[in-house]
Amino acid sequence: MKPSHAGLIWTLVRTDFKARYHGTIEGFVWALLKPLAMFVVLMSVFSFLFPDPTYKLNLIIGLFLWDFFAEGTKTGLTALQAKGFLLTKARCPSWILVVTSISNALITLAVFVGIISAFLLATHHPPSLEAVALFLAYCGALVTVVVGFSLATSVLFLRYRDLNQVWDVVSQAGFFLAPIIFPLGIIPERYHFYFYLWPPTPIIEFSRAVLVHGTMPTRTAHAYLAVDAAVILLAGTVIFRGLAPRAAEYV
Amino acid sequence: MAAPLISVDGVSKAFRIPSVHRDTVREHVFGLFEPRRFERLQVLDRISLELHQGETLGIMGRNGSGKSTLLKIICGIYQPDTGRVTVRAAVTPILELGVGWNPELDAIDNVFLIGSVMGLSLAEIRRSMDEILAFAELERFANLKLKHYSSGMSSRLAYAVAFRAVREVLVLDEVFAVGDAGFRQRCEERYRALRAEGCSVVVVSHDPRLIDTFCDRAILLDGGRIARQGQSSAIADDYLGLLTHSLNDTRQSTQV
Numbered sequence: 213m214k215p216s217h218a219g220l221i222w223t224l225v226r227t228d229f230k231a232r233y234h235g236t237i238e239g240f241v242w243a244l245l246k247p248l249a250m251f252v253v254l255m256s257v258f259s260f261l262f263p264d265p266t267y268k269l270n271l272i273i274g275l276f277l278w279d280f281f282a283e284g285t286k287t288g289l290t291a292l293q294a295k296g297f298l299l300t301k302a303r304c305p306s307w308i309l310v311v312t313s314i315s316n317a318l319i320t321l322a323v324f325v326g327i328i329s330a331f332l333l334a335t336h337h338p339p340s341l342e343a344v345a346l347f348l349a350y351c352g353a354l355v356t357v358v359v360g361f362s363l364a365t366s367v368l369f370l371r372y373r374d375l376n377q378v379w380d381v382v383s384q385a386g387f388f389l390a391p392i393i394f395p396l397g398i399i400p401e402r403y404h405f406y407f408y409l410w411p412p413t414p415i416i417e418f419s420r421a422v423l424v425h426g427t428m429p430t431r432t433a434h435a436y437l438a439v440d441a442a443v444i445l446l447a448g449t450v451i452f453r454g455l456a457p458r459a460a461e462y463v
Numbered sequence: 464m465a466a467p468l469i470s471v472d473g474v475s476k477a478f479r480i481p482s483v484h485r486d487t488v489r490e491h492v493f494g495l496f497e498p499r500r501f502e503r504l505q506v507l508d509r510i511s512l513e514l515h516q517g518e519t520l521g522i523m524g525r526n527g528s529g530k531s532t533l534l535k536i537i538c539g540i541y542q543p544d545t546g547r548v549t550v551r552a553a554v555t556p557i558l559e560l561g562v563g564w565n566p567e568l569d570a571i572d573n574v575f576l577i578g579s580v581m582g583l584s585l586a587e588i589r590r591s592m593d594e595i596l597a598f599a600e601l602e603r604f605a606n607l608k609l610k611h612y613s614s615g616m617s618s619r620l621a622y623a624v625a626f627r628a629v630r631e632v633l634v635l636d637e638v639f640a641v642g643d644a645g646f647r648q649r650c651e652e653r654y655r656a657l658r659a660e661g662c663s664v665v666v667v668s669h670d671p672r673l674i675d676t677f678c679d680r681a682i683l684l685d686g687g688r689i690a691r692q693g694q695s696s697a698i699a700d701d702y703l704g705l706l707t708h709s710l711n712d713t714r715q716s717t718q719v
């Protein structure tokens with residue numbers, strides 16, 4: 213990375229934040245309120261259905277991780293189109309435009325990680341240092357998945373202009389496919405494999421395991437997640453490298 | 464002689480124009496069994512040129528002769544189909560004026576964005592912000608979002624940033640086509656100063672007077688090929704000849 217890229221990255225992150233939240237902290241609070249409001253609504257409805265005492269904690273972890281996934285993929289997909297004015301203006305490293313586009317979602321996720329850590333420390337069962345480290349690693353895997361997805365879809369979106377609508381539908385279905393409002397336990401064990409194919413599922417389930425239940429996913433489970441994230445990033449990079457050189461022609 | 468700053472070697476570029484334009488998944492799926500015809504539009508055909516240190520190269524040609532595509536390839540925005548472009552210097556383009564801003568951000572943030580894309584460091588941008596805004600006569604509108612700007616205002620801002628960002632090679636599409644006489648004069652002054660500092664320039668223009676005044680050497684593009692190259696004054700005359708010639712042609716054909 214050239215030194216001048218650092219200035220570009222910082223400017224993109226700063227102006228994205230400013231344009232999205234009108235440059236105010238109050239604006240940013242709205243970003244946190246969205247999953248929180250969802251939490252309140254879902255909790256008041258579903259905690260009757262699932263009387264498990266850890267349901268609330270599971271729900272909020274699932275919602276915030278999902279919110280990052282949904283926001284990140286949505287903005288990542290349209291990143292090159294939205295920043296097309298920079299692509300046609302000068303020779304611009306287009307991968308930076310894609311990677312920085314998820315910065316707003318990443319900031320929200322980071323704030324959530326802080327809040328959830330503080331909350332868990334304040335409760336009776338503070339998580340071990342190892343659990344927090346693992347949780348951060350899972351967040352890292354989630355970011356990797358979102359970056360890989362964004363790299364691939366941002367260049368494809370320039371060629372297929374309804375890809376965002378297709379993804380909206382998939383993403384909406386995906387919210388119910390991931391075990392966010394329901395515990396995965398209500399699904400017969402033999403179908404779990406299929407649920408784990410949807411990338412947010414292992415990340416949400418593993419995070420809950422270490423933070424809420426104090427259990428540790430197996431090594432095989434960790435290996436699966438690592439391979440999953442690596443494959444998505446690799447596929448995204450390959451597609452991006454193939455199509456990005458001509459991106460400016462499609463903006 | 465030192466290696467040229469920019470060498471374009473046998474560059475060709477064609478665009479495929481489909482008979483029916485499909486740019487959604489839906490259209491591709493529903494059109495799966497309806498084959499499309501593609502028309503090949505050869506925009507550039509084996510173009511070779513060189514730009515040396517301190518040189519000013521003018522490019523002329525009629526609409527659709529491939530001038531803008533050539534500039535975009537030189538700047539690395541488009542990729543050539545065949546041929547090579549070797550760039551040994553920092554190239555600062557001013558293309559497609561009036562577009563290319565984030566309308567939701569004010570002038571200062573947009574200058575930061577475009578400036579850092581053009582290779583300025585944040586410290587350099589901060590230092591020269593006042594100068595850039597003064598050059599564009601936009602000090603009073605520094606905190607106004609670009610969506611409220613007129614096209615003239617945003618074009619002036621584009622020039623101001625690029626003139627500040629240029630280091631070695633400046634690439635201009637339709638130079639000095641914006642602003643009033645005062646702004647144009649400031650542009651010309653800045654341009655002369657850059658030339659005096661040893662900057663190289665590539666200029667595309669339809670204005671023979673401008674090419675004649677500002678360029679040492681020029682090329683005339685016609686149908687994606689270099690029809691003529693040489694002294695800028697001679698090329699400017701050739702360009703006018705090309706225009707009148709084709710005008711005569713059309714006149715004759717309408718008579719027949």
